Amino acid sequence: MKAVKHRYVSLAIFIAVFIIVIGFLQSGILRFVFFPSVPANSMKVTLQMPQGTSYQKTHEYALRIEQAALQVNEEYRKQWGKDVIAALEVEAKADNEARIMAELVSSTERDVTSVALANRWRQAIGELPGVKALSVDASAGFSGLPVNIELQSDDLDQLRLAADEIKLELLTFDGVFDVRDTFDAGGPEVDIRITREGQALGLGQAELARQVRQAFFGAEIQRLQRGRHEVRVYVRFPKEQRESLETLRSMWVQLPDGSKVPFDVVGTIVESTGVSTIKRINRHRVVNVQADVDKTRTSSSAVVNTIEQEVMEQVLARHPAVKYRLSGEAEEQEENTNSLLIGTLVMLILVYAALAIPLKSYAQPLIIMR
Template sequence: KGTMEVLPSVIAAVLTTIIFFMIFLFLDGSFGQRFKDIAFVVIATLLISLVEGIFILPGHIAHSRAIRGEHSKKGWLMRHSEAFIHFQRDRLYAPILRFCIDNPLIAVVIPVALVFVTVGALQGGIVKLTFFPVIERDNVTVALEMPAGTRDSITDSLLISMEERVHEVNAEYRSEFGIEKDLITAIGRTIGPGTNEGGLRITLVDSQERLLSSMQAANLIREKIGNVPGAEKLQVGGAGFWGMPVSIALKSDNLVQLRKAKELLESGMKDMPELKDVSDNDTPGLREIRVTLNDRARALGLSESDVMNRVRSGFFGFEAQRILRGIDEVKIWVRYDEADRSSIRDLERMRIRLEDGRAIPLGEIASLEVERGVSSVNHIDAQRVVKVEADIANANESVPDLLEQIEREIMPELMRQYPDVSYDFEGQSRESGKTTGSMKTIFPVLLGLMFLAVVFSFRSFLQAFMVFIMIPFSLVGVVWGHFVMGYILSILSLFGVVALIGIVINDSLVFVNTFNNRLKEGGKLKDVIFQVGISRFRPIVLTSLTTIAGLGPLMFEPSRQAQFLVPMAVSVAFGLLFGTILTLLMLPALLVLFNKLRLLASRVVKGSWPAPETVEPAVREDVFRQEEASHA
């Protein structure tokens, strides 16, 4: 009997949770791909637990001592635990529950006010939002890029100098914190892929043994390195798991406007103290000599290809002949001696032979200019693109707020001066957009399926609406939980909300289902609500407390492996804490308020005030079945 009583609500609870976790199966972006396995494991576990709860658990309970009427003596711990629970229920919860039932409007207005306060905290920046959180790491990377063509010996010497300065961080760290253990345990140095590129890989002591975060260590290292003369790019820390926090792609077919817009954007971003290591991917290439023919060369009948073929033959060489030596064929190449091809003056003095046999110095028929070439050409949507990127200087900075500031303060002037240039946000913003975009598409569909599952369980749209209205209110706990724990709300937090919604709906489903069953047995509406609250207090509170206690070690785990899960754990733990209070206090008040709405609707339709219990769906269904049975 007990199994059949709770079976509909249990099936509906598991089904709604499975439907909600199906969101992960349809998310786009690299982040969504990582969480498909989590969704599969959770869904499979829920299905197995449903089978266990329906068939196996009742069998175990049927053989328990309580069912057989055998009562063993309770131990000291059990007696005191039950006494504590009864005290909390009868002395603390019961009076508050009675007040909420008698004053339902007050019980609902308080959570609504908290929602407005929470929204204000988000809008005012008290609780910050970002795309992806900064994940704690055990290493710091330093990327150096010098002008194209820089010799590897010069790049290496600069890296050695940087490495010496980084080693000095250990002494300052020990002195500042009064400890003997170094912050940095090892430094690796690499050159490449080009001779002008290199980097350092700095290994930090384990996160549990140091007093600074990896970002704080990176800022300390960046300050110690200082400016590197002539460096095209210097990044300390670099892109995280999700790309650069701030990445803006400027697009245009007008290369002149594009490069000027890039300079304006970089200048504005460098003035923002919240950003560091501003760089772009439009780095100049190798130094090139541009040869431009003059009118005299045209008059002599020379073309660019004629002149450049002769220059190539003289400086690079040409194959004069091949000779056989035994079975081997030897190619003989001819070119100027190295002393005659080592400077631009040698190129200017090079003689270009004409068809009539005359030889004219190249400097008399062409102008020579030294300029930087192009190292790479990037396109997006068939337009030339330059990316300007930056890292955040502080882990607590809100990336969406920074992008909004850039769009508000820098981009209008940029678009006014350079109308041929357009822009898009890349990096974390683009990656986040893929995930949230697919979520916006699939979320309403799955939410609708969940709502229908609850409607079929209760056979009432209003009761299903009551259950789902608990969802936005439980987010209050999520927001303030991140504030208390010192975390920023991110997409990882949002995925924790998915799990939280399933738990909150489950508690509400069981509460309302118990209310419907008790109401069918008879009794006054408010008395039944009070009895349901008292009877459900213990299982709801114990379930919530054990879940929160289980998440506690994860929330305080400092290791790098746990950083992906901590925001989700904070969302579930604090959201469940607040959601439990809502289920025990606000949901009973909502049952009273919606009952009054039904009474008002019945008064308008029928012209009389019925008894409060008679308008409830469970009672009406029971009456309908009795009438059907009598007619049969």
């Protein structure tokens, strides 16, 4: 009844407390983490090398990561007198990919969380030159990546440059680690293009490519029957010559009139790095810039908001062909927040109706709910 009698004072107190709480959140004194890290009973390291990496190199790095886990276990054994890692498993998904999993002893038998162990494991691994992506995960459940910025463009060069610039900015944040992108570069490629002189001589792009293919891959000249099998006979350059670009530059190309000219007259060679995987959404090429966040030091929402407000405008100004959208935890947080807002609104309406009916008043339920 006192709240009803002094309703304006009650309203003022409510507004003042609300403003103070919002101020705590905005100033960072009270941090808000939508998806907190829940420690699991296992840890996992995912290693990805560039396309074309030998399995020996990937295996070498996987063993180094395994040794780092054993080193961490030895450190805690000396400190606590017991193991923290129960089992280790190394799994190779491909020549350039590996996964190292560590099963931990029960949480009741150790005095350190899996998240703290994962941070120490990451430090023990150190720098691995030439690695495309390396991530350490020790959280239970799946809520999407803490930082996941999806870039879209039809211009591959601008897409690559924009991703590199965002990665450099993410590396400046305290508590942000394992910064990577999904750009899957392939091996070295040679792009052969016909010159204007070649076109003037009547040579086409397809004919030039066909002759180069026949010289290096081979041209079928006949087929021989050996019992029940048919053997195809190809003619091409010797193996030693096929391994050198100088052979391509010095080869002779036949023109439509039967004459021959050097390759340099009718064609050019452009060396580049290919793309082994192309991801498209709505017919646009897509590259995701991803990172993990130490939620004891910062929050993913704070990092994403800073990137969106201070970095993305400058990046998009330098690369106008690139568009972006937020994915991962930011996308899920927005979806869940919208659902919570709708649920809260429905709940308030139901509570108001439940109070208004017995009180037979429109105003009193609002005072009570306030």
